[in-house]
Amino acid sequence: MEEQVVAESTDRQCVGCGVQIQTEDKGKPGYVPRSALERDPIICQRCFRIKHYNEVAPVSMDDDDFLRILNGIGATDSLVVMVVDIFDFQGSWLRGLPRFVGSNPILLVGNKVDLLPRNINLNRVRNWLQHEAKERGLRPADALLVSAEKGIGIDELLIRMGELRGLRDVYIVGVTNVGKSTLINRIIHDYGASELDITTSPFPGTTLDKIEIPLEDGRVLVDTPGIINRDQIGHMLTPGDLRLITPSARVNPKVYQLNDGQTLFLGGLARIDYVRGDHQPFIVYVSNRLKIHRTKLANADQLMAKHHGELLAPPSGDARSDLPPFSRHALKVEAGEPRDIVISGLGWISLTGKEAAYLEVHVPRGVHVGIRKALI
Numbered sequence: 153m154e155e156q157v158v159a160e161s162t163d164r165q166c167v168g169c170g171v172q173i174q175t176e177d178k179g180k181p182g183y184v185p186r187s188a189l190e191r192d193p194i195i196c197q198r199c200f201r202i203k204h205y206n207e208v209a210p211v212s213m214d215d216d217d218f219l220r221i222l223n224g225i226g227a228t229d230s231l232v233v234m235v236v237d238i239f240d241f242q243g244s245w246l247r248g249l250p251r252f253v254g255s256n257p258i259l260l261v262g263n264k265v266d267l268l269p270r271n272i273n274l275n276r277v278r279n280w281l282q283h284e285a286k287e288r289g290l291r292p293a294d295a296l297l298v299s300a301e302k303g304i305g306i307d308e309l310l311i312r313m314g315e316l317r318g319l320r321d322v323y324i325v326g327v328t329n330v331g332k333s334t335l336i337n338r339i340i341h342d343y344g345a346s347e348l349d350i351t352t353s354p355f356p357g358t359t360l361d362k363i364e365i366p367l368e369d370g371r372v373l374v375d376t377p378g379i380i381n382r383d384q385i386g387h388m389l390t391p392g393d394l395r396l397i398t399p400s401a402r403v404n405p406k407v408y409q410l411n412d413g414q415t416l417f418l419g420g421l422a423r424i425d426y427v428r429g430d431h432q433p434f435i436v437y438v439s440n441r442l443k444i445h446r447t448k449l450a451n452a453d454q455l456m457a458k459h460h461g462e463l464l465a466p467p468s469g470d471a472r473s474d475l476p477p478f479s480r481h482a483l484k485v486e487a488g489e490p491r492d493i494v495i496s497g498l499g500w501i502s503l504t505g506k507e508a509a510y511l512e513v514h515v516p517r518g519v520h521v522g523i524r525k526a527l528i
């Protein structure tokens with residue numbers, strides 16, 4: 153009789169991404185060589201590579217898996233901490249959360265506050281966050297601003313979390329790449345004894361399953377995988393280009409005094425035509441590494457046709473053929489209050505609202521373009 157190969161899939165989890173460990177298939181998530189099974193804690197090969205070689209290892213998480221985890225929260229008694237990326241608020245908003253969490257309280261956390269320009273009024277930004285949440289039908293128990301990476305606002309967050317959770321578990325939720333795992337690492341390193349590191353990376357889809365971290369009172373702090381927001385421009389770009397558009401430091405706003413009949417290109421990813429309106433400043437908030445080009449509207453088509461992927465990059469070189477075709481959004485920015493024109497995943501452009509402005513914004517199809525109350 154042939155001997156059966158046993159125990160290929162284990163009931164152990166990778167401490168870096170939560171995936172179930174297996175020794176069978178190198179190409180599948182959770183793989184470790186057999187010899188590694190003796191280690192404790194155990195980390196999968198994908199996490200090892202992300203940590204040590206900065207490798208990108210995309211795994212397609214099924215939305216169903218994600219929804220299963222979210223749905224499970226409704227049946228628990230817990231505090232739900234929803235994390236958004238304050239720099240890409242629109243692109244990082246987790247829709248429909250109230251449906252999933254039942255009667256559990258929600259604490260809204262705007263992360264990556266370190267990217268916002270210096271000298272801004274954070275209280276205003278916090279009010280803005282609360283206002284935008286309400287507009288989207290979410291009534292959080294509180295809204296806070298933090299930087300998980302730089303350790304800003306963490307003390308206050310922990311105090312609020314303590315008050316709101318009482319004796320409950322805490323679930324950290326949000327779309328991919330908002331910094332959930334970085335936040336948990338920050339919390340456990342600053343205030344716990346744990347030496348463990350959850351895997352984080354600049355690319356979406358790093359955490360693959362729930363990761364439970366025991367708290368002192370026997371409850372757990374839970375990291376969850378983010379749902380993929382397919383409208384995000386990041387999903388249309390190569391890893392190299394994604395690095396260019398993701399701010400890695402405080403964003404320096406750039407001011408352009410524009411007349412109508414002028415165009416701004418944000419690399420080769422967005423084109424903003426100022427069609428009609430008075431001479432006025434356009435303040436651009438995007439990654440400092442993203443090159444901005446100003447031209448006459450009359451020349452914009454030609455410039456795009458000739459230089460897309462070169463002068464107008466990202467997308468760099470051949471990667472432009474992977475972009476969806478561009479679509480056009482006609483916008484009217486009313487006079488009155490200052491407004492931001494948001495291009496999801498790239499940043500925003502502020503207009504002061506002295507006069508009405510008519511614009512046309514061209515972006516790859518699927519990328520969200522909108523107008524909001526100014527953040528700053």
Ligand SMILES: Nc1nc2c(ncn2[C@@H]2O[C@H](COP(=O)(O)OP(=O)(O)OP(=O)(O)O)[C@@H](O)[C@H]2O)c(=O)[nH]1
Nearest residue numbers: 300301329330331332333334353354357358359378
């Ligand atoms: N500038 C800045 N970057 C941050 C901050 N927090 C996280 N990041 C970066 O954001 C990226 C994503 O962080 P992760 O912690 O992996 O995000 P996640 O929400 O766990 O992502 P998934 O596991 O894919 O759902 C990484 O490049 C982090 O370094 C922050 O406070 N400021």
Ligand SMILES: [Mg+2]
Nearest residue numbers: 332333358359
């Ligand atoms: Mg994560």
